[in-house]
Structures are given as C-alpha cells and as structure tokens.
Amino acid sequence: MKLLLVEDELKLGEYIKKGLSEAGFIVEHQATGLDGYQAMMSGSFNVIIMDVMLPDVSGFELVKNYRAAGKLTPVLFLTAKDELSDRVKGIEIGGDDYLTKPFAFAELIVRIKSLLRRANQADYQNTVLQVADLQLDILKRSVYRGETPIKLTAKEFALLQFLLERQGEVLPRSVIASQVWDINFDSDTNVIDVAIRRLRIKIDDDFELKLIHTIRGMGYKLEAQEALDVSGDSATKSNPSSAK
Missing domain, CATH: 3.40.50.2300 (Response regulator)
Structure with a gap:
C-alpha cells in the first residue's frame, strides 16, 4: 500500500x-x-x-x-x-x-x-495473497507457509507483499527499490539483494518448493515453479548465497 x-x-x-x-x-x-x-x-x-x-x-x-x-x-x-x-x-x-x-x-x-x-x-478487496502454500494476510499482518507461521519485519512484510502482488513478473532491483523503499536504486548498493536473501531464509530455506527466484541480469520473481533465465537454463536457485 x-x-x-x-x-x-x-x-x-x-x-x-x-x-x-x-x-x-x-x-x-x-x-x-x-x-x-x-x-x-x-x-x-x-x-x-x-x-x-x-x-x-x-x-x-x-x-x-x-x-x-x-x-x-x-x-x-x-x-x-x-x-x-x-x-x-x-x-x-x-x-x-x-x-x-x-x-x-x-x-x-x-x-x-x-x-x-x-x-x-x-488490491485491498482480497486481504489474503497466496501462491502455493504461502499465504500473506494484509489485515492480520500474518504470513504462513502451510501451517508454519513466518515472522517478518515490517520491511520484509512490505517486500513480500509487493512480490505477491506482482507474482510471476520479473521485477528489476530499481522497481523494488522505488516501490518498497521509495528510493532511487544505486547500482553500487546491495540493499535489495540483502533484503531478498533475508526473506529467502525465512520463506524458502526450510521448504522443498522454492518461491523466490533470481533471474540473471534482470531481477527477481516470485512464483511456484522453477524460474528460467533468458537463455532457457534454470536460473539461480533460492539460496542465501545466490543473490549477488
């Protein structure tokens, strides 16, 4: 919002x-x-x-x-x-x-x-955003994967909400920076990559199905399937060291 x-x-x-x-x-x-x-x-x-x-x-x-x-x-x-x-x-x-x-x-x-x-x-009619077994409730400020509650900071919640609202889209770092942080993206900063890495640890690391994907040279995407890079190869999988 x-x-x-x-x-x-x-x-x-x-x-x-x-x-x-x-x-x-x-x-x-x-x-x-x-x-x-x-x-x-x-x-x-x-x-x-x-x-x-x-x-x-x-x-x-x-x-x-x-x-x-x-x-x-x-x-x-x-x-x-x-x-x-x-x-x-x-x-x-x-x-x-x-x-x-x-x-x-x-x-x-x-x-x-x-x-x-x-x-x-x-974008407020349905207060629950969902992909696969991940659910985010805007009004209750709660996040679950299946039956497992996920505790997020306010900024992590805003980032995940934005990814869910735009699920399936490849989102450049500059778009994420302007929409979630309200800042102009500086290519010398890794604030977006660090935030994605921390969110992945909470959302993906303990679950078999990975939802947050890196699209090489383009940005990030949230969806319940393997992300492909522009060459057709599987993109960087969800792991904390992949967001560079």
Whole structure:
C-alpha cells in the first residue's frame, strides 16, 4: 500500500513517514502544496494524507481541485484546525476523513485502514495473497507457509507483499527499490539483494518448493515453479548465497 503525505512541518512529516513505514506502508512525503499536488496528479496512491495549513496553498483547495479533476483516491485531512466548520468544509470539498493534531499514531493507522476498506480498492478487496502454500494476510499482518507461521519485519512484510502482488513478473532491483523503499536504486548498493536473501531464509530455506527466484541480469520473481533465465537454463536457485 502506497501513501502520499503532504505535510510542511518537516520533523512531523518524517515522524509520520517513519511510523507508517514501520507499519508496512510505502510513504512518499511532500512538504509543499504544489509539490504535493503534482504528486497527487501524476502518481498512484492508495490514500492521501493532507495537511490543511500549507505555506503556499490550502490543502482544502488542493483536494477541491483534485476532486474536480475526477480523482477518487481517499483523502485524510490531518490538521490543527479543529473547529466543526473546518471539519464540515473538509468533508464537503471532497475529504473522506478528518483527524486533528495532536493525534495518537495508532488512530492514524486505524483511520487509514478504514479508508482502504471503505474505498474497496482492487488490491485491498482480497486481504489474503497466496501462491502455493504461502499465504500473506494484509489485515492480520500474518504470513504462513502451510501451517508454519513466518515472522517478518515490517520491511520484509512490505517486500513480500509487493512480490505477491506482482507474482510471476520479473521485477528489476530499481522497481523494488522505488516501490518498497521509495528510493532511487544505486547500482553500487546491495540493499535489495540483502533484503531478498533475508526473506529467502525465512520463506524458502526450510521448504522443498522454492518461491523466490533470481533471474540473471534482470531481477527477481516470485512464483511456484522453477524460474528460467533468458537463455532457457534454470536460473539461480533460492539460496542465501545466490543473490549477488
């Protein structure tokens, strides 16, 4: 799940981004209204978290224009403006929810999940993603291979969810980096390979059927069969030393 956060208070923005990332969300943070609006119009997000009192343009105005353009992504207003008239205005101009500062972080996460359910978005309708005997439950934040529970970190969970959502596709390291880590891929870094290796240890090492495959020179793929490289030979099997 990818979220857009438009918040001009940099420390608060980084705090929110860090907390939501640890909860398994992918978060893009924009600090001005204009940058936020450009991201809203050009990017693909599951929920937008919008501050109202931005330095260059009101969050209300941004969302009003966004809805006028026919965009339907759920919007959660996050603001210190707590007057009833402000809350009513926020909903009337196209907001889906309204949370005032200061707020409990647990409530923010609950509100986001509620918006995802209410929006009935295609990638949230089925909360259980599965391939072979591997199951990932988005709502329960649980992973199983058969009857065996698998404990993952928040980032490992996000990585596995992304692989499952795109199962059968060859995913370049650059795509994984941008979608799961929200960073530009640097060919000199092995962060993606290390993360895949750690995930393989938990997902594949103790099981006969290997699900995460390396496609030489191209990236990674998750599926319940042997992966083939472009020459037709069997690609690197799932073992911790193969992800280089």
